[in-house]
Amino acid sequence: MIKVTLKDGDCKEFPKGTSLYDMAKSISEGLARVCLAAEVDGELTDLRTSPQQDCAVNFLTWDSEGGRFAYRHTASHVLAQAVKRLFPTANLAIGPAIENGFYYDFDFETPINATDLDNLEAEMKKIIKEDIPIERFTLSREDAIRMMEELDEPYKVELIQDLPKDAELSFYRQGDFTDLCAGPHLVSTGKLKAIKLQYTAGAYWRGDEKNKMLTRVYGTAFPKKSELDEYLEQLEEAKKRDHNKLGRELELFTTVDYIGQGLPILLPKGAKMMQILQRFVEDHEDAHGWVRTKTPYMAKSDLYKISGHWDHYKDGMFVMGEEEKDKEVFALRPMTCPFQYQAYLNKMRSYRDLPLRYGETSTLFRNEASGEMHGLIRVRQFTISEGHLMCRPDQLEEEFKSCLEMAIYMLKTLGLYEDVSYRFSQWDPNDSEKYIGTPEQWDEAQSTMQKILDHLEIPYKVGIGEAAFYGPKLDIQIKNVFGKEDTLITIQIDQMLAEKFGMEYVDSDGSRKNPYIIHRTSIGCYERTLALLIEKYAGAFPTWLAPVQAKILPISEHYMEYARKVADQLANAGIRIEIDERNEKIGYKIREAQLEKVPYMLIVGEKEQADNAVSVRSRKEGDKGAMAVDDFLSAILTEVATKAR
């Protein structure tokens, strides 16, 4: 007998050799029905495992990530089985569970289409109905390779060959289908309930663009049809917040095909929001010891040769001219650093001058690959709240902290703080081509940064190979409505470029030293920030950010003059105001203003004109009744000043 301690502290005894699934059954039929996998002494495992000694067992249900992953991983195997049934010549690559579903990569002989996807889904449902038991077995590496060669699965053979020689490999078999897999999996295909194949996409074998592009089939699975439907409904709702759709509908931006990809046109409302954000950021920075520079948008190739951009970032730049043909070759700037450094180099610096904080509202140009552009989130020309801070080693941590605090303040003010996560972006020592500097320099820069991050207790995850070519970064990451993650804000420590440009200061002992440089942004690039704000608020921006803060809706033409008088008074106080001068019914004007998501509608008619008042309707709370113009003005000014959300 072995003793099993359950999560709730209960102890049970079972004969040695009892599987976890049988244990669950003997505890209760209900548990057996809902448990999907288990943790034995903290290790994720299959229900078909039979513990050999006393242990702690935690049965995992749909409520745990481990349970969901086992469930969806099994769904991905069922998909692979369906593919092998309908397309016997297709080869299998990999098929994991992911955050909200699963995918499987296949190498099809001919591309599959939407009908094929429907057929595959139908076949999956058949496999689930067949309720095929799923068995686990292990093979030596050698036998595993032999089996996959016999099955003619070259990708699987390659995967196995990369595993350690003495590895014992686990396989899962369900009827006529066998796959290499670490598991865990459900006990039979019938445990799956609601599945849906969503779409296909290309994906490089092993994520390397030099490799063949495979077909990735995405799907999701839930224990109940109602939950699946709810999830799909949520996806549809999220799409309605998509900044790329909403931003165009709200007339914030547009694109024109003969201007080109990644070059959006900011319309008056979008440009106004950008201006508000920019003023907010610049004022805040200036109040915190930052000074402004204004540097050129382009430079001769000479500059980029010193900085290393020419060798490490040329593909990302717009270069004008050819080195062989033209006397001077210019390139638009992809980053501000080498330009702003010239301001530092303008004269000899003393240790007393540091820290020096240079801010610039900087427009940058990056020649992104054509498939990368996405609305305002990835563009080829963008404007960023860029800054470089030169300091002494003893000031580094304090300055880094203040940069981070500023970023957090900005995020909190915008209401995005709860949506971000931190990434400590490090270099990839195996890809030294991509970076300047020696391994020793990288170790030093990264350990300096790590010390600061740990000291500040920043909860980060590490991103290997995500560093800039000149140094490590703390990236503040955010997800868009589709769940795709992008960097919003970045704070970087750079020693290497300072050295390349010969930036120095004279220390108290008379010696010359290179300053530490912090590259940082306050709210990242304005285009991307705007995009995320659109999605965050579904276009209903906080009043301080709204391009139009109040719209005056006269009941009829008779009150137009009064409407203009009110508009003048509010506009003179700095409120962004519009009048709906059209000869339409009030209900119609309200509907339109509501759809434009204007924070306040001010209805004026006979009564209001008599009382020097406005009837206020808020987009959130509806009709709020009449109010003296002065009272409305002071209320909205307070709201704007506090940047209330």
Next chain:
RNA sequence: GCUGGAAUAACUCAGUUGGUAGAGUACCUCACUCGUAAUGAGGAAGUCGAGGGUUCGAGUCCCUUUUCCAGCUCCA
């Protein structure tokens, strides 16, 4: 850049096996002068993204290209 999908009026979309280009909204005109989410009538509006091909005839079929969307790769 790669894989897949898409492009028809300002916007959202319909358009059957190839046979005269359609709706709703918006816009313009007129009437109505209106009290908290759509007043009515009329009008104008499209080289069917661009270029080439097949055909008596192409929005529809084929090729090239541009842009947009999802994903991959890459990045703020």
